[in-house]
Amino acid sequence: MDLVALRPWAGLCLLVAATPLMAAAPPSIEERLARLEARTAAAEARASTAESDARVLRDQLEQLNRQVTGKPRAPAGDNTGLIAANPAPPPAAPATLTAPAASLNDGFSYTAYARSGTIINQAAGAGHGSAYMTPAGSVGGAIGRLGTEVDTYIGLSLSKEMYASNGTRSTFVATIADGVENPNDWTAEDSEFNVRQAYSQLDNLASFQDSTMFRDAKLWAGKRYDRDNFDIHWLDFDVVSVAGTGGGIYDVRLSEDWRINASVISRTFGDLNTDNDKDIRSYIATLNQFFDDGRWQVMLNGIESRQNNDRLKVQDAAGNLTRRNKAGYTPAESGTHAMLAYHQPDFFGREGMFKTAVFYGKGLGAEIKSVGSDGELLDQAEAMRLVAYGQTHLNSDWRIAPALVAEHSKNRYVPGDDYRWVTLNLRLANELAQNFEMVYELSWQAMDLDPQGYSSRQAVSGDFWKFTIAPTFKPEVGDFFTRPELRLFATYMDWSKALDGYSDSDDFGQKGFKSGGVWQLGVQMETWF
Template identity: 60%
Template sequence: MQHAPLWLLPALLGSLALAPLAQAATPLTLEQRMAALEARAAAAESRAAAAEQQARQTAAELARLKRSDPAIQASGPQPEASAPVLAARLADVEARQAALEKLGRSETKNPSKLTNGFSFNGYARSGLLIDDSLGGGRGGPYVTPAGSVGGAVGRLGNEDDTYMRIDLSKELHAENGTRSKFTVSIADGVETSNDWTAEESTLNVRQAYAALDHIAAFKGNPVLENATLWAGKRYDRDTFDIHWLDSDVVYLAGTGGGVYDLQFGEGWRSNFSLMGRDYGDFSAQGGNADVESYILTSNQFFDDGRWQWMFNAIGSNQNDTRRNAAGLTPADSGVHSMVAHHQKGFFGREGFFKTALLYGQGLGAEVKNLGSDGELLDDAQALRLALYGQTPLARGWRIAPSLLAEQSQDRYVGGDDYRWLTLNLRLAKEITSNFEMVYEMSWQTMDLDPMGYQQRNAVDGDFWKLTVAPTFKPDMGGFFTRPELRVFASLMDWSKELDDYSGSDAFGQDGFGAGGVWQFGVQMETWF
């Protein structure tokens, strides 16, 4: 029986221990490094076990030879002297293994070196709109006179802009389990079709905030342990919209801070925040200063989020030092409330349906974009109703109906009155696994009496739109599968009286008057 010389074992063990370290010079991801670390640890344990087994076998063989060969007995204890050397080599392997484990732990604590925890999300649309005389098309979801007070109409085949928003986030995990996240959102929107749009660009940072969740100090507290703390510039996490109209149901945004997901009872969670906004400038000693407004928000969710009650108190103590466009003193405070029901399913069918009733007074009478309108009077009041949802209709068909209606009065001039209602219906028919026909029908009726505010005239009439849009997409997963590549044709018409609402809006301009307007185009829309 032949055995490897005992003095070769330390060299062999050393070379095996150094090999993984040489391979580690190539940059790897955290997952690859941790996998390699586990493999090295397992290999080191295996080598140590094998070395111990070999040492035992060698010692046993030497003992046997000593007993049978007097010459070996006379040679003294030199062979056994290699055992301490072997032990030293094994200790070196263990030290190297510990160093690798320490490296892995340090990288987990400092993930700024890593790509994990980074997310990239966004939304974008870009399209070309052409009228029936090969001129530039006109439109937009707020093209009608009612759009001046939030009356949106269907957006499909009615957009001629390029808009994009990019959300970049980075998560970090503390050793105690607390997770932090920083998010920045950059947005831009232009209507020009040119490739270089620096002069028209409205590039803007929409969000820049940080948040903490899984907070170690809150563990074990049933109210706080699921809470998220945040501060910075952002739009509210629980904002929701009617996509078909490009209209938020409610939109809360600004700079401030708050807490999400306090758990006060089973199926009941609460959000609270304080956000600030600016209304412009007012004269003050030493020059001009910003007119600040503040929105204190309570957002309550019951029955695991099916019911929502939102309340907002708005204050701007210096707003009454200004004059609105009608020369009147605007409000310095207001209240706003919303009750919403988020139905899981579409009346017993697959899909969803949402209902929201909103009311506002004073600065809260802008019931959608909370706290954004500093022109409103103390007596301003608004009531808005939103209904929308989507469901499969029949084999290969989907339907998404929506209704948005509002009545408001005493907004900017005492006695003014704005009433409008929009009905919208989007249909989709799947043709192949990547192609569908999409149809959208919109009707809006309005009765507006602005009492001369911004040289606007009283009008009463209707608007309607029909769009057909052959659409390509990666899969037939539903209305919200993106990206979509569309070509479209839209026919719009409205009551002639609406052309007289304002000299500064699109209606009544050359080539864009009542009697029927055809528009054509191509558009991309995506989100991820």
Template identity: 55%
Template sequence: MQHASPWLLAGLLGAWPLAPLAQAAAPMTLEERLAALEARASAAEMRASAAERQAQAIALELQRLKGERPDLSASSPAAQAATLAPALDARLAQVEARQEALEKLGRSETKNPSKLTDGFSFNGYARSGLLINEELSGGRGGPYVTPAGSVGGAVGRLGNEDDTYMRIDLSKEAYAQNGTRSKFTVSIADGVESSNDWTAEESSLNVRQAFAALDHIAAFKGNPMLENATLWAGKRYDRDTFDIHWLDSDVVYLAGTGGGIYDVQLGDNWRSNFSLMGRDYGDFSASGGDADVESYILTANQFFAEDRWQWMVNAIGSNKNESRSNAAGLTPAESGVHSMLAYHQKDFFGREGFFKTALLYGQGLGAEVKNLGSDGELLDDARALRLALYGQTPLARGWRIGPSLLAEQSRDRYVDGDDYRWLTLNLRLAKEISSNFEMVYEMSWQTMDLNPKGYRQRNAVDGDFWKLTVAPTFKPDMGDFFTRPELRVFASLMDWSSDLDNYSTSDAFGEEGFQAGGLWQFGVQMETWF
């Protein structure tokens, strides 16, 4: 079979209807739609300008293939093909009109985004479960259930949570014409211990975050120090906060309302975050006072060597804090300092996984070393030192291990001469059974020596707490501790020194059915994040 020449193919392609193409489904982004339309318009213009030449070429080629002499009469193929030119012109006009309409729509969408899904993201965390004691009554628990929990001493959370907690993060991004990206985020959280389906009366629904941020800032382009920086303002928790998941305890937690700048590049391997956040102390329980006592936290957070090393420095001030008394009737501090040195190891001592180490120190208002600036009852002489270790790695075929350690010593917190010492060791193990099922084990031990000197009617105690949990678990996939959701059933055995039952009349230890001597608790729980 004789093949048609390129001129014939070009002519046939040139005569292909354009209107259906112009009405094809639009790409996802406005920039891609406009680029595609511009390309179509350019191609149509080229076809229109060559239409007459192509029509003549078609006629000549058809005559040649038929072995006939060219017929250029009014009814010839050449004359008929020549009529394509006006049609192409009309179609080109349609394309141009459609392009102009889309450009107008694009300018409108930039100013007033009309599609909720453009730049929209939905993230969150949730857990919910049932905790039952050995007497088939409501269980008690929580990561801060022990006396040491009153000063931040967390214990293992697996098989030890009796609440429903959720947080959802909603974000909307948009790009300005100069390339600057803006992002608004709102986070809503709620936590209840009731097992009922309707818990409005017990709810603690709260807006945890409401802030806006700008990055890819056009005005910063070409400035090596600022071109990757992010500006933000509003209510939020710090982006680079990190925690020990097994204990449900942040290593350091910076949150409040204010503003700052992230990722200022001060050197080749040195980036910095700077922020100013405010918090309200409100009224102390032992005095009336004004409700406008605020603290301000000025933070410099430095990252070195590809973010392996982190050095955080915080200065905390609250000028009106000394005008009131804390719960012990003493004058609290009006300032404080805090610092953290952390190392984020990207492997587990040469093995797959990770390991994090942090040493924290604070004095005055900075002696609350985890929740920065959140405790307004601390004294000027308060001092605290905390050590945190945390990691995870594959242990053997089908096994994973996640050890952690959290320890703190603090003095002169709320009363001159008070002394709080505690240490928690935690180990989580997981054994894969099938592609969706694993056995999870957690062992926790905490030792404490607490002498509150009568603060809030608390008594000095010295003793240990331990917990063992077994949790058959279903999840979507294996191979990672942090794949969620997880659906668990569990059994936990807990015991502690009898002396700890005497710490306080307002905590769980020592209550009927929750006393030293050993007890079992059972339950089922869901946990997810995305």
């Protein structure tokens, strides 16, 4: 028998045989030191052997790589070409091809966002919550999410990157999401499971490397939300969102300080109470321009929906089917939407960031945030919006994140309707320990809404405010965007009595949720990676 194979058994037998002796007479200090020195020498020998084996393996991989690609292997962890803002063309064969049998994990990554929480009201009943719970929320007016979220939501993105032998990179992305307000552990009946993205992208194209204009270009097709959408996280508010199914090109560089994106996508208007709502589509052509290294952004959108003339089957007095929106008026077939934004990489000279944007929309473009998603809008609909927000440190222990959103729209669904609202939101964080901070959020919203009876809504004017305090644990304090966060919270909110009468279908005015002041308590987890 192989003597090497007998070594473990021999050592075990010696150990068993020596046990009684050791129990009877413990070894001396000199004996212990001698044994320790022997074990140290053996460990050093094994480490030397392992290091030698590793050198041999690296040499073998280097030789294999040269045989396959004709080039030396890239240093371990060298992925600078994948994360640079304007990546240089990758080598003819990436590091993932250096082994004869690449792992399925090569080029695979995933990201996720999730939140889950529950709210109890002052009567020990189910709490009310939504960042859009006010009357102004019906036309996009958010109030702040801290202490108002009652749902469980998860979004998971899976990504796989692959390289061709000429260096072209292809990426496939799939995003799945689900959200429910049911707090049970099994909520399949209430599930809103959805595939939000399913698209492929090509970049570092070998055919484009001789062109200064297209060298960094990225081609994509499929279902996705635009790469350059951005949002105010503490409001749960997309500043602008272009999403649907189509195709486009990113990062065409017209000059050193001017690059453009272009895309065409389609989407439907959702549930319009018709038999063919899935066939009633809007088509959105987008031109996104970036100047001064991306600080200035000019977005232009054109929306067409010729199928909007076969929407709601409403009969006129003579019994003829006519095209009408839910209020009985002719909906728009087209629209325009424009945004001018400034992305500041600091907070007016301080650490942090600041963004501001102004919008104008006409016709189907009067839905400012989710472009091309509202088929009820009239041709004469107009909307203007201003957005400004940022975040910074006040000092070593306090952080602040202010936000302002204001909008005026008119002739949206009924000629003469008028919607005006403004939201001020302030989130503060006081860092008290390495893993603990106190988070505060104050929101105020004023509104003057005259829907002219659309969807049985009444004209109202008033304001709303809320204050939330949230003891928060997280891996490390110091940044608003470090997650996960585990929060307890208490929220107090109140609003003008007139707002209770805006609609019978919203939260305001419901039993246990009327003006005069409402307390709600809750717990929540939020994470992303």
